[in-house]
Amino acid sequence: PDDWSDLDKRAVDTARVLAADAVQKVGNGHPGTAMSLAPLAYTLFQKVMVHDPADPDWTGRDRFVLSAGHSSLTLYIQLYLAGFGLELDDLKALRTWGSLTPGHPEVHHTKGVEITTGPLGQGLASSVGMAMAARRERGLWDPEAAAGNSPFDHFIYVIASDGDIEEGVTSEASSIAGRQQLGNLIVFYDHNQISIEDDTNIALSEDVAARYEAYGWHVQKVEGGENVSGILDAIEAAKAVTDKPSFIQLHTVIGFPAPTKMNTGKAHGAALGAEEIVGIKNILGFDPERTFQVDDTVIKHTRLALDRGQAAKAAWQGKFDAWAAANPANKALFDRMVARDLPEGWLDSLPSWPVDPKGIATRAASGAVLTAIGPVLPELWGGSADLAESNLTTIKGSDSFGPVAAATSEWNANPYGRTLHFGIREHAMGAILSGIALHGPTRPYGGTFLQFSDYMRGAVRLAAVMGAPAVYVWTHDSIGLGEDGPTHQPVEHLAALRAIPGLAILRPADANETAFGWQAVLEKQSVWNTGPVGIALSRQAVPTLAGTSAEGVAKGAYVLADAEGELQVIILSSGSEVQIALAARESLQAEGIGTRVVSVPCLDWFEAQDADYIESVLPKAVTARVSVEAAISQPWWRWIGSQGRPVSLEHYGASADAATLYEKFGITAEATVAAAKESL
Amino acid sequence: PDDWSDLDKRAVDTARVLAADAVQKVGNGHPGTAMSLAPLAYTLFQKVMVHDPADPDWTGRDRFVLSAGHSSLTLYIQLYLAGFGLELDDLKALRTWGSLTPGHPEVHHTKGVEITTGPLGQGLASSVGMAMAARRERGLWDPEAAAGNSPFDHFIYVIASDGDIEEGVTSEASSIAGRQQLGNLIVFYDHNQISIEDDTNIALSEDVAARYEAYGWHVQKVEGGENVSGILDAIEAAKAVTDKPSFIQLHTVIGFPAPTKMNTGKAHGAALGAEEIVGIKNILGFDPERTFQVDDTVIKHTRLALDRGQAAKAAWQGKFDAWAAANPANKALFDRMVARDLPEGWLDSLPSWPVDPKGIATRAASGAVLTAIGPVLPELWGGSADLAESNLTTIKGSDSFGPVAAATSEWNANPYGRTLHFGIREHAMGAILSGIALHGPTRPYGGTFLQFSDYMRGAVRLAAVMGAPAVYVWTHDSIGLGEDGPTHQPVEHLAALRAIPGLAILRPADANETAFGWQAVLEKQSVWNTGPVGIALSRQAVPTLAGTSAEGVAKGAYVLADAEGELQVIILSSGSEVQIALAARESLQAEGIGTRVVSVPCLDWFEAQDADYIESVLPKAVTARVSVEAAISQPWWRWIGSQGRPVSLEHYGASADAATLYEKFGITAEATVAAAKESL
Incomplete structure (x- = not known):
């Protein structure tokens, strides 16, 4: 391009040399892609993206997602060059204890890193969530602005690798992005045809570009990683297409210009070796005797990004202030949301239920909570992976989020709508929720059966690593699901998720604990980066109990019904089995055995309480303890101890009605009474 | 078609009515797809597939996979009509306790069900494994036969739904199927455009057929679920294309011909209601007063499938006998494999290692084992999800499994090859391994990092439900992975998988336990349907220890180093931490504290031992116990008890070298000694 100077070229070559040197110094890492993608990354950070290195959290910024997280140097080197806070010493400390440059980029750890990436596919899938969040935020704050004219308009840029493209989570998310017509999403696919097992031809013969066309994306191809003009032209063309996400297939040569290792798997994930690096430096005109060589002129040139950032932000600020002046109510909403404050009096909307032996399913209570608090919490939005009617995740009266073309006879869609439809794509749902939660201050949730938490586990784990405050609504949380049988009945999932x-895994015992649970989740997540919560909810109706408590739920466990007379045995239970614990207590008390029932909606929150509170709920002196949960006992042994007895399910369920299954599998009051007596 | 009689039409309509009646009787289930797919299912079972209802396990049969498992009636009704063993009473017992007709089809439970399906996507993904297994088996037994002429040639037929198509696991598997040129795989996509949230337009706008073309499949479209001629023509065309898997998009109307509910979400997953069913029966000319009406002429007609099956099998038997006579060595191999016997003397190939304080990584030992036993166990085959060099899953000297066109400079490929290349597609790998294991007697394994067991969890769980004997080689099993950091370091995975x-989760302590572990896995899996095993292996070198034992490993836990003097404390440990337990024992013994170290390669196997053995390893009287594992402690509390202390990692790791991480996070001999003293 016309404004591409020798200094730009030198800066790109500096990035290549730094990548080779940094990996060589620590002895491990991924140099190849950081070298071949240096022109693209430099172009994005220095020529394309609107951002201010001095204020990496600025609302108006473009977002950058390095889905190919193993190539963290691609990002770190640009953060260094542009002045986000990394210095040469940080690059030298790559992949060492306490450094700002860990093996994979970590959000909230290194300034300028928008999202933790590395597990392949997650970054690209979450970027779809970011692009969706950008539209929803705009809809909340500045819906009337002409396209491209709002202070909340910006782009999401992604670099993805062959691994990202092969992972199913991106297939799911890319299909959603097509349906959502996300014109603000621009993905570069680094098509270098090399992965760890070398030439991708051994495992990949599909036409990736054609696949993305089938998803409804705007697809372009650019030949050559050095082709900066081609890259810039493609970005302009991508921006011009506002109703499709953009896929730009960039054909690069991994490890370019390493003399013997470029275009091989050996350039991917290991240090190149001293000799090879000498070769690179000779080719690029760097001193082969020096390491981490950065010319003063180069760094001075690249740090001009700080000036450009300041100017961009100042220009944006004018636009933002004008918007704020013209939209005081929306500005107040914006401020409240950014502070993650809940609106005053919001708790008045929270429903409650009278004690009722028949009761309702906790999923029904959750649905009622969402519909009740929806109007006062516009930041709350979500949906289901094609199980809306079962998960009860729809805030009644809300439009669906999607282009008008997505509307059906059942759902009214508009681009700023609130109800999310993920299709039967649980893994993408998980990643998208993280992207939404990381992008801004809306509060997203998504539902499926608890069973299919397995499908989204990669994304859920990464959300927990990042502290991304998503909420997972996981209904049909036990054999209580009934007739659909063992493939759909979670048995080990509570244990596996608590791990x-x-x-945090919340499993409320009844309708009121469900409302208190949502309250606790929203309050706890009012602290930024609190992390995700999964809510496990019953399919079947459960009694609405006496004695439930908002304070108790927020503490994770509490005495729901205390012993009459001397406390002899403690029954711990969660969710739909608390009624069984209470029935067992009746029997035991009738026999004169003082029995306490502890409701445990959230073991994770309980573990975080102080020792005094834990002792007050579970006195050490009382060693006769029983846990009751229609699931494997693994999480309970820590709490019931050597003397304790779990009433649990250590095998798969079966296809039959719920009542039969509880009876046949011995998750009953009788079994609980027997266990309590054994434990005494 | 010409040979389509009135009885065929009546049989198809009978299937529709039975579907509606069966769901109505139990009050829940999925009638709509079973109605609209009745012509397709009937055509496959009565007109197309080569099978013998009297011998559903016959080697020469075509396989049928109902990926849309929720539509189990689609399958059950055909099994009833064709005479696989289900009778009308079984259909009446749909979704009830103990019935042969559970909510979703279950393999090993109902004759004629090839695979448990229901979790969407798994069936289609596993069918890719079945098609791969068919080719590999042919390669082992009858490689020289002309295409289509071997007794081991047959087809895999699949019915998939919108949900299957949306799931990422099928995207991954479908890409692999394209690369593998699986001409023996024929997939029907029931394109009814209805899922639980009604019209799929709300979440699906992609061109699915174009996507499958991009994967390299042979794609056809058939208009109309009633279009039997179109279906038959498409199958003929699919069979004629021998170097591509076939995708046949069949446009159906869900619930056809239900007068008010067809083509709506209401026909998908709920009983249609008495009135609607009367309407259906009137339209189809059935008595609206009767339920489960099957005309004698119809069942007589459809049970002719038994005669055709017998004839087909007899014809096949001649071919098989001729092959056996001409290929006695291959016939002996076939017999041994079908019996799941291991060859005599195979253990002689198993490597062993001398005691060595430096030692090697257990992943390296595993790689050595595979290469050593590969030549004597041709049934063993596997590979990696693009981590072959890290997982060390390649049997050295083996060709890769794939068309010659898949070869690269690193890998020699042939259609009967042995090394599998899944690409970066862990979930599909899991499902494919299950498909291979269910298809026949080969023994498949697949590798990735333990971290990415999360990505394949849906498939792993289903393999366990089915008892499918896959082996997962999960390397880099702790913070010992080092510099790649928290996104790649498993912390909770051992707990989550043991759940x-x-x-069974096997985590060997050293090279010899790794060899003993492989031995135990192969021996245990010599019983059909034993279920899957995951082997967790270290990235880092671990000492080769004295005292390890094959018998101990097979029992899951054993005394590796006993106390000198009075037994006061027991340290339980697994994998790379056993060396830490042994070092702690040295210190404790030096202080006069009698310390036993129990090596626990497999908690799951240990739990299955009798009480006497467990008491001999962990005497109840010894309550001072410590567990040492660089992972969360959740699985250990049951074994260490109230007095016990875990040395564990209850949070995420970090990016640094392994030694630093163990030190910083306190997974050390010193910490173990301190915990032992606390426990005393």
């Missing part, structure tokens, strides 16, 4: 650090 | 009923 994930930073993820 | 899955029917899945």
Whole structure:
């Protein structure tokens, strides 16, 4: 391009050399892609993206997602060159303890990193969520602005690799992006045809570009990683197509210009070796004796990004202030949302239920909560992976989020709508929820059966790693699901999810605990980066109980019904089995055995309480303990101890009605009474 | 078609009425697809597929996979009509306790069901594995036969729904199927444009047929579920294309001909209601007063499938016998494999290692085992999801499994090859391994990092439900992975996988335990339907220990180093942390504290031992216990008890070298000694 100077060329070559040097220094890492993508990354960071390195969280910025997270140097080097806060010493500390340059980019750890990436596919899938969030935020704050004229208009740029393209989560998310007509999403596919097992031909023969056309994307091809003009032209063309996400297939040579290792798997994930690096430096005109060589003129040139950023932000600020003046109510909403405050009096909307032995399903209570609080919490939005009627995730009266063309006889769609339709794509749902939660201050949720938390686990785990405050509405949370049988009945899922650090699993016992649970989730997530919560809800009706407590739910476990007389045995239980614990307590008390029932809606929150509170709920002296949960017992042994007995399900369910299954599998009050007596 | 009689038409309509009646009787289920797909299913079972209802396990049969498992009646009704063993009473018992007709089809439970389906996408993805297995089996037994002339040549037929098509696991598997040029795979896509949230337009706008063309499939479209001639023509055309899998998009109307509910979400997953069913029966000329009406002439007609099956099998038997006579060595191999016997003397090939404080990584030991036993166990085959060099899953000297066109400079490919290349598609790998294991007696394995077991969890769980004997080689099994950081370091995965009923997780302590572990896996899986095993292996070198034992490994846990003097404390440990337990024991013994180290390669196997053995390893009287595992402690509390102390990692890892991480996170001998003293 005309404004491409020798300094730009030198800066790109500097990026290549730094990538080779940094990996060589630590002895491991991924140099090849950082070298071949240096022109693209430099072009994006220096010539294309609107951002201010001095204020990486600026609302008006374009977002950058390095889906190919293993190539973290691609990003770190640009953050260094542009002045986001990384310095040469940080690059030298690559992949070492405590550094700002860990093996894969980590959000909230390194300034300028928008999202933690590395598990392949997640970045690209989450970028779809970011693009969706951008549209929803605009709809909340500035819906009337002409296209491209709002301070909330910007682009999401993504670099994806062959691995990203092969993963199913991106297939799912890319199909959704096509349906959603996300014109603000621009994805570069680094088509270098090399992965760890070398030439991708061994496992990949599909026509990726044709596949993206089938998804409804705007597809372009650019030949040559060095082809900056081609890259810039493609970006302009991508921006001009406002009703399709853009897919730009960039044909690069991995490791370019490493003399012997370029275009081989050896350039992918290992240090290149001293000799090879000498070769590179000779080719590029760098001193082969020096490492981490950055010319003063180069860094001075690239740090001009700070000046450009300041100017861009100032221009934006004018636009933003004008918007704020013209839209005071929306500005107030914006401020409240950015502060993650809940609106005053919002709790008045929260429904409650009278004690009722028949009761309702906790999924029904959750649906009622969402519809009740929806009007006062516009930041709350979500939907289901094609199970809206079962998950009860729809805020009644809301439009669906999507282009008008997505509307059906059942659903009214508009681009700023609120109800999300993920299709039968749980994994993408998980990644998209993370992207939404990372993009801005809306509060997203998504539903499926608890069983299919397995399908979205990669995304859920990464949300927990990032502290992304998504909410998963997981209904049909036990054999209580009934007739659909063992393939749909979760047995091990509560244990497997509780095992994930930073993820809280909430399993309310009844309608009121469900409302208190949503309250606790929204309040806890009012602190930025609190992390995700999964809510496990019953398909079947459960009694609405006496004694449930908002405070107790927020603490994770509490005494729901205490012993009469001397406390001899404690029954811990969650969800739909708390009624069984209470029935067992009746029997035990009738026999004169003082029995406490502890409702445990959230083991994760309970573990975080102080020792005094834990002792007050579970006195050490009381070793006779029983857990009751229609699931494997693994999470309970820590709490019931050597003397304890779990009432649990250590095998798969079966296809029959729920009542029969509880009876046949011995998840009953009788079994609980027997276990309590054994434990005494 | 010419040979389509009035009885055929009546039989198809009978299938529709039975579907409506069966769901109406139990009050829940999925009638709509079973009605609209009745012509397709009937055509496949009565006119197309080569099978013998009297011998559903016959080697020469075509396979049928109902990927849309929720439409189980589609299959059950055809099994009833064709005479596989289901009778009218079984259909009446749909979705009830103990019936042969559970909510979703279950393999090994109902004759004629080839695979458990229901979790969407798994069936189609596993069918790719079946098609691959058919080719590999042919390659082992009858490689020289002309195409279509071997007794081992047959087709895999699949019915998939919109849900299957939207799931990422099928995208992955379909791309692999294209690369593999699986001409023996014929997939019908029931394109009814209705899912649970009604019209799929709300979430699906892609051109699915174009997507499958991009994958390299042979794609056809057939208009109308009633278009039997079109279906038959498409199947003929599909069979004629031998170097591409076939995708036949069949445009149906869900619930046809239900007068008010057809073509709506209401026909999908709920009983249609008495009135609607009267309408259907009137339209189809059935007595609206009767339920489960099957005319004698109809069932007599459809049970002719038994005669055709017998004839087909007899014809095949001649071919098989001729092959057996001409290929005695291959016939012996076939017999041994079908019996799941291991060859005599195979253990002689198993490598062993001398005690060595430096040692090697267990992944390296696993790689050595595979290469050593590969030549004597031709049934063993596998590969990696693009991590062959890291997982060390390649049996050295083997060709890759794939068309010659898949070859690269690194890999020699042939259609009967042995090394699998899944690309970066872990979920499809899991489903494909299940398909291979269900198809026949080869023994498949697949590798990735333990971290990405999350991506394949849906398939792993279903393999465990089915008892499918796959082996997962999960390397880089802890923070010992090092520099790649928290996104790649498993912390909760051992707990989450041990939670899955029917899945065994093996984590060997050193090279010899790895060899003993492979031995135990292969021996245990010599019983059909034993279920899957995941092997967790270290990236880093671990010492080769004294005292390891094949018998101990097979029992899941054993005394590796006993206390000198009085037994006071027991340290339980697995994998790369056993060396830490042993070092702690040295210190404790030096202080006069009698310490036993129990190596626990497989908690799942240990739990299955009798009480005496468990008591001999973990005497109840010894309550001072410590667990050491660089992972969350959740699985250990049951074994260490109230007095026990876990040395564990309850949070995410970090990017640094392995030694630093163990030190910083306190997974050390010192911490273990301290925990032991606390526990005393």
